[in-house]
Amino acid sequence: MRHVGLKARMAVVGSILFGFYAVAAVVVMGVFQWPLALVLLGSVLFVGVQYKIGKWMALRSVGAEDLPEERAPDLHRRVESLSRDMGIDKPRLMIASMGVPNAFAVGRKGAGTVVVSQELLRTLDDDEVEGVLAHELAHIRNRDVVMMVLGQGIASIVAIVAQWAVLLTGDNDIADFFLAIVVGQLTQMLVMLFVFAISRYREYVADSDAAAEIGSGEPLARALEKISSGAQRRDGEVDAQVNALCIFDDRGGLANLLATHPPVEKRIERLRSR
Amino acid sequence: MTDIRTLLAAVLGVILGLLCLLAPEAVVRAQTVGRRPDGRGGEYGTDADSDRWRRLVQVLGGGCLLLGLYFGYTTLW
Numbered sequence: 394m395r396h397v398g399l400k401a402r403m404a405v406v407g408s409i410l411f412g413f414y415a416v417a418a419v420v421v422m423g424v425f426q427w428p429l430a431l432v433l434l435g436s437v438l439f440v441g442v443q444y445k446i447g448k449w450m451a452l453r454s455v456g457a458e459d460l461p462e463e464r465a466p467d468l469h470r471r472v473e474s475l476s477r478d479m480g481i482d483k484p485r486l487m488i489a490s491m492g493v494p495n496a497f498a499v500g501r502k503g504a505g506t507v508v509v510s511q512e513l514l515r516t517l518d519d520d521e522v523e524g525v526l527a528h529e530l531a532h533i534r535n536r537d538v539v540m541m542v543l544g545q546g547i548a549s550i551v552a553i554v555a556q557w558a559v560l561l562t563g564d565n566d567i568a569d570f571f572l573a574i575v576v577g578q579l580t581q582m583l584v585m586l587f588v589f590a591i592s593r594y595r596e597y598v599a600d601s602d603a604a605a606e607i608g609s610g611e612p613l614a615r616a617l618e619k620i621s622s623g624a625q626r627r628d629g630e631v632d633a634q635v636n637a638l639c640i641f642d643d644r645g646g647l648a649n650l651l652a653t654h655p656p657v658e659k660r661i662e663r664l665r666s667r
Numbered sequence: 668m669t670d671i672r673t674l675l676a677a678v679l680g681v682i683l684g685l686l687c688l689l690a691p692e693a694v695v696r697a698q699t700v701g702r703r704p705d706g707r708g709g710e711y712g713t714d715a716d717s718d719r720w721r722r723l724v725q726v727l728g729g730g731c732l733l734l735g736l737y738f739g740y741t742t743l744w
Contacts, residue, residue, distance in 0.1 A: 447702045454703060497704040508704070538701075545701030563672060568738055572676035575683050575731070578694075582686070585697040592700065651693035653700055 396535070399598050403540075406591045410547050413584050417554040424561060440546035447542055448499045448506070455489040457508045468514075468522070472507065475527050478606055481505070481534050488514075494620045498529040498538055505533035517616050524613030527603035535602070537595045544588035552581035592653040600660055601667070610664030617664075621657045673742045680735025687728020691721040694728075 418432045427435075462469045469486060476483040484498070484505035494513035500506045507529045514522060532538060556577030563569030604610035649656070687694050 443702065450702065451704045495704070499704070541701035543701075548697070568670075568673040568676045571680060571734055571738070572672060575676065575679045575735075578683055579679060582694070582697045585700065588700060589696070647690075651690060651696070653696060 396598055399535075399594060402591060402594050406587050409587050410544065410584065413551045414547050417551045420554050420558055424558065436546075436550060439550060440543060443546050443549070444539070444542045451497070451499045452487065452506065452508065455491050455508065455510075457487040457489040457506075460486045460488040460509075467519070468509075468526075471523050472526055472530070475523070475530050475606060479527075479530055479534050479602075481530065484530070484533060496525050496529055498532045500533065501536060501539050502533055505530075505538075507533075513620075516619060518612075520607075520612040521616035521619065523607055524603055524616050527606045528599050528613060531599040531602035531606070532595070535595065535598060537592075537599065540595070541588065541592060544585070544591070548581050548584035548588060551584050552577045555580040586650065589651060589653050593649075593655045596654050596660065597663060600664055604664055604667050610667045614661045614664035617657050617661050670742055673738050677735050677737075677739030677742060680731050680738060682735075684728045684730075684732025684735055687724050687731060691724035691728065694724045695720045 414436070418429070418436075421427050421432050422429060460468070465486075465488075472486055473483045482503050482505075484500065484507050487506060487508045489508055489510055491510040491512065494510060494516045496507065496509045496513055498505060498507050507526065509522075509525070513525065517525065556573045559573040559576045560569065563572070600610070600613060603613050607613075654660075
């Protein structure tokens with residue numbers, strides 16, 4: 394059985410998220426007298442719209458363009474070969490200028506898109522790019538993007554319900570409005586803690602899958618190492634003022650709790666110890 | 668008599684304000700995961716966000732902290 398650890402963790406986190414959602418649904422049914430079918434339909438529509446708009450916005454926000462096969466035949470060949478080996482349809486391949494080396498996947502199995510930045514292609518060697526592509530394809534195969542959208546959707550629904558519950562039970566004075574906004578934000582943060590936890594584990598799984606597909610964890614480890622050492626050099630020059638206030642930036646226990654990705658050093662270590 | 672809801676607004680407002688000031692990236696992330704690509708302002712394999720968003724969250728957090736303190740002051744004194 395593949396990814397037993399991931400399935401077990403998904404069962405736990407999924408149950409917790411369902412618990413939050415169930416409470417929110419019961420509140421909506423009680424306060425607004427909505428039937429269960431309407432609550433479920435509204436939730437599916439909400440998450441569906443988030444998924445569609447999210448995909449469109451993600452591509453638009455980085456100015457992603459289609460990467461024609463004749464412009465990068467080698468890259469297309471690699472993606473096609475990896476997709477075949479991983480048992481998924483070849484995703485749409487796009488390129489963007491993001492100012493930093495980056496790559497991400499959006500969409501689902503059968504309708505996925507992988508975006509790579511020009512900076513990433515300039516920074517990495519061919520086998521390192523292959524490691525990154527395999528990692529992104531693993532995200533599509535494991536439905537990680539869909540899971541994140543679903544997690545965000547549940548967190549948003551629970552937060553909106555909490556916010557309205559506070560508003561509707563108060564006196565509508567300024568303190569009540571403020572309380573409603575604060576409760577909404579804190580509720581969203583609370584639910585997202587569980588989404589972050591599963592996201593971090595999914596990164597390890599995608600790393601492990603990528604290493605298995607290309608036969609070694611070394612190319613991806615080297616890619617992460619190269620990119621992170623470049624980032625550290627830049628960090629010395631920029632955002633010193635902002636970082637001065639960010640006490641969690643040293644990636645201690647609390648920083649890890651609030652992150653979607655595990656520390657790069659740990660990922661590199663795991664990839665090399667395979 | 669102390670208004671419980673106003674006191675709650677004060678306490679939670681201060682908590683959220685401090686969170687926004689001290690961990691702005693986490694607040695941005697909670698809103699953007701699943702809606703925006705990872706590491707847009709950072710790098711591949713990280714979830715760093717751009718300075719602009721962090722600063723905006725810190726400014727809003729400062730406002731939230733002040734409002735929380737104000738409600739606390741008006742309720743308790």
